[in-house]
Amino acid sequence: MFKQVTKQLALQGVRNFSCSKQNNYKVTVCGAAGGIGQPLSLLLKQNPLVSDLALYDIVHTPGVAADLSHIDTQSKTAGFIGAEQLGDSLKGSDVVVIPAGVPRKPGMTRDDLFNVNAGIIRDISNSIAKNCPKALVAIITNPVNTCVPIAAEILKKAGVYDPKRLFGVSTLDVVRARAFIGHALGVDPQQVQIPVIGGHSGVTILPVLSQSQPQFKGNQDAIEKLTVRIQEAGTEVVKAKAGAGSATLSMAYAGARFAGSLLKGLNGEKNVIECSYVQSNITEATFFSTPLVLGKNGLQENLGLPKLNDYEKKLLEAAIPELKKNIQKGIDFANA
Numbered sequence: 001m002f003k004q005v006t007k008q009l010a011l012q013g014v015r016n017f018s019c020s021k022q023n024n025y026k027v028t029v030c031g032a033a034g035g036i037g038q039p040l041s042l043l044l045k046q047n048p049l050v051s052d053l054a055l056y057d058i059v060h061t062p063g064v065a066a067d068l069s070h071i072d073t074q075s076k077t078a079g080f081i082g083a084e085q086l087g088d089s090l091k092g093s094d095v096v097v098i099p100a101g102v103p104r105k106p107g108m109t110r111d112d113l114f115n116v117n118a119g120i121i122r123d124i125s126n127s128i129a130k131n132c133p134k135a136l137v138a139i140i141t142n143p144v145n146t147c148v149p150i151a152a153e154i155l156k157k158a159g160v161y162d163p164k165r166l167f168g169v170s171t172l173d174v175v176r177a178r179a180f181i182g183h184a185l186g187v188d189p190q191q192v193q194i195p196v197i198g199g200h201s202g203v204t205i206l207p208v209l210s211q212s213q214p215q216f217k218g219n220q221d222a223i224e225k226l227t228v229r230i231q232e233a234g235t236e237v238v239k240a241k242a243g244a245g246s247a248t249l250s251m252a253y254a255g256a257r258f259a260g261s262l263l264k265g266l267n268g269e270k271n272v273i274e275c276s277y278v279q280s281n282i283t284e285a286t287f288f289s290t291p292l293v294l295g296k297n298g299l300q301e302n303l304g305l306p307k308l309n310d311y312e313k314k315l316l317e318a319a320i321p322e323l324k325k326n327i328q329k330g331i332d333f334a335n336a
């Protein structure tokens with residue numbers, strides 16, 4: 001019987017169905033019609049590892065999908081609209097990227113988004129648990145520090161939580177640090193390597209400037225100014241957009257880079273390293289971003305805390321209580 005099935009699959013061109021697939025991944029974007037979702041989907045449409053791009057939102061996805069489907073890359077694009085189509089958008093997905101939810105306006109903190117966005121993450125997580133429990137899930141929605149623990153609790157309740165498969169996307173903090181350091185040093189930002197650890201809001205964002213390669217040259221005052229600029233870069237964009245939302249294009253770039261790294265890991269590429277906010281025992285905060293090696297099952301190895309100088313140790317001390325508070329809020333919400 002087994003032989004027969006193998007022969008049949010071989011005839012259909014399925015050469016080795018017991019091995020993981022290659023260059024053939026389904027990615028679902030939840031919130032695909034939004035300010036981040038559209039350019040993120042555009043970038044994912046150009047990723048050769050993607051074979052199926054599913055665009056889910058509560059509005060506009062048929063149009064966004066029709067538009068993207070005319071791009072001459074191999075992936076198939078399909079739009080899914082409304083809660084009743086969420087499950088279909090997720091079925092068979094290898095990677096789910098979530099930028100669904102409201103963005104900040106000037107004067108708001110990321111935590112102010114909790115009341116609306118927590119429920120969105122809960123509902124999408126419930127559907128992930130039913131429809132693609134093995135997918136790698138990347139949460140962009142703010143407050144990231146709280147939304148990731150919410151998703152973890154929901155997946156736990158459904159009995160499908162795997163901490164190696166759930167990620168908070170903090171890539172934009174790394175992208176910004178590379179941009180600011182590159183421009184300050186007069187070098188190509190693409191050549192800058194810097195870990196940004198902790199969480200994704202204010203004091204929880206901890207750029208480890210002492211570990212920057214090339215080295216950031218500046219006195220303590222310059223280091224502190226750059227640290228605060230990286231921590232407050234999201235607010236800089238919110239203010240500049242003056243009520244029209246928060247970072248979308250740079251976030252789409254960062255989200256596509258992170259999703260691309262997840263796909264490279266799935267595809268067996270070695271030494272894929274990204275900082276991301278995951279369940280962690282590296283500090284007292286049970287979710288924390290550090291550099292991670294990504295592999296065939298998501299998080300392959302947590303590389304832990306980079307070496308910190310005294311100033312960075314103080315930043316870490318300030319970040320932990322805030323992170324713990326943010327995490328507990330998510331756990332309480334999911335279990336209420």
Ligand SMILES: NC(=O)c1ccc[n+]([C@@H]2O[C@H](COP(=O)([O-])OP(=O)(O)OC[C@H]3O[C@@H](n4cnc5c(N)ncnc54)[C@H](O)[C@@H]3O)[C@@H](O)[C@H]2O)c1
Pocket residue numbers: 030031032033034035036037056057058059099100101102103104113117120139140141142143144169170171172173200245246247248251
């Ligand atoms: N992690 C980061 O670094 C980072 C960076 C920038 C923005 N963000 C966050 O990303 C989120 C989205 O930002 P944006 O600028 O794209 O906002 P946006 O308002 O432009 O788009 C959000 C999209 O989500 C959709 N949506 C709302 N409820 C939904 C639901 N229940 N299911 C599916 N889709 C739903 C909306 O229809 C909209 O298309 C915000 O929470 C923002 O704070 C995070």
Ligand SMILES: O=C(O)C[C@H](O)C(=O)O
Pocket residue numbers: 103104110142172200233234235237238246247
């Ligand atoms: O600042 C925001 O509200 C959006 C995002 O978290 C960012 O860092 O740009």
